[in-house]
Each structure stands twice: as C-alpha cells, then as structure tokens.
Amino acid sequence: MILLPAESVPGTGAVLNPFVIVDDASGFLDFVSEVFGVPETLEARTPAPDGKLIHAQLRLGTVDLMVADRLDGWPARPALLQVWVNDVAATLARGVANGATIVTEATPFYAETTLGRMLDRWDNLWWFWAPAPGRPDPLPAWEGGPDVVFSTLDETLKALAKR
Known part of the structure; x- marks a missing residue:
C-alpha cells in the first residue's frame, strides 16, 4: 500500500x-x-x-x-471541498448568512442522499452531502429528470473561468 x-x-x-x-x-x-x-x-x-x-x-x-x-x-x-453534514439546507443558510452564495439548492441525489453547493467569497466551492434514508433516487436528466445538479456546477465553474 x-x-x-x-x-x-x-x-x-x-x-x-x-x-x-x-x-x-x-x-x-x-x-x-x-x-x-x-x-x-x-x-x-x-x-x-x-x-x-x-x-x-x-x-x-x-x-x-x-x-x-x-x-x-x-x-x-481555492478548493473544491466535500463535507458530509446533518442538514444541507441549514448548512447552506449558515453559509449565506456568512457571505457565501448558493450554487445548488438542497437537491435529492442518488444513493439516498441530498446534495447542495455554495461558493464562498474566496471562490472555494463547497459540496454538502447529507443522508436521506428511504428517499428514492431522482430520475436521471437523460430520462427527463432535473438537470440542476450538473447545470448549476457548469454555470458556476464557467463564470469563475471568465474572471
């Protein structure tokens, strides 16, 4: 190893x-x-x-x-940081209260999880994950499900590249 x-x-x-x-x-x-x-x-x-x-x-x-x-x-x-939290929406709200902007609202994700993202004022992109036991997976975008998880990340990273 x-x-x-x-x-x-x-x-x-x-x-x-x-x-x-x-x-x-x-x-x-x-x-x-x-x-x-x-x-x-x-x-x-x-x-x-x-x-x-x-x-x-x-x-x-x-x-x-x-x-x-x-x-x-x-x-x-700056970094891309993934953090497991108890409540994605509450963590995003704390981030906003401290000067961050939401990239992706708390969104149902695969494997019984919730995903949300924020960008802090130092351009660090934070991924938040929380367990959501028992919740079914969303439909994939290619099957008519929402594209918010990819589109919000894509828009944010492209905007950062133009700075």
Whole structure:
C-alpha cells in the first residue's frame, strides 16, 4: 500500500488534509468556524512577522482544513471541498448568512442522499452531502429528470473561468 495507514498518521491527522491559500486567511477561518460550528486549532496558527498567516487550521470531523494567506507572487489556490453534514439546507443558510452564495439548492441525489453547493467569497466551492434514508433516487436528466445538479456546477465553474 502506498498510503500510510490512518492509524499510523502522527497526532490526529488524516491521511489526506486539504490546504487552501486565500486572501484574508483570518476571515476565511472565521467563515468556516461560523458555518460549521468548529473552532480554529489555535496552537497551529503561525503568523509571519507581517501578520499574514503562513499556516492555520480547523478540524472538521477527522480532517484538518489547513489555510494560509496568499503571499506576494503566490496565486490564490481555492478548493473544491466535500463535507458530509446533518442538514444541507441549514448548512447552506449558515453559509449565506456568512457571505457565501448558493450554487445548488438542497437537491435529492442518488444513493439516498441530498446534495447542495455554495461558493464562498474566496471562490472555494463547497459540496454538502447529507443522508436521506428511504428517499428514492431522482430520475436521471437523460430520462427527463432535473438537470440542476450538473447545470448549476457548469454555470458556476464557467463564470469563475471568465474572471
């Protein structure tokens, strides 16, 4: 096996942990903390002498979301992040209350799940999933079902590419 087994990862880290580079890392940390109700891992906060963060993180479930400020000459590196939540609609509402825009409203999806997406003000695209036991799968778009899951993603990514 190429990957280190999860039980061998030092500390409480996961095998894969996303890292985003944004402008205003402190604001981004506040946003994530508010939307998901998780605190920043304060002992990980590492500011440079100018106050910009070269490392910070929050723990979402078993994964550390790591963040840094974009430094001179660095490009921003927003992310596509998938998060399992208890209530997609409520999570989207918390995101909107903290400055995000909805990309895909809470929508029935396959395998008894609900899907929703939002774009935060740092251009990170968040996918939210929640279990929906017992709910039948929607009809596929090619069989006359809704195309909202693909079309909203397609429209958003094409709009971002034009910026």
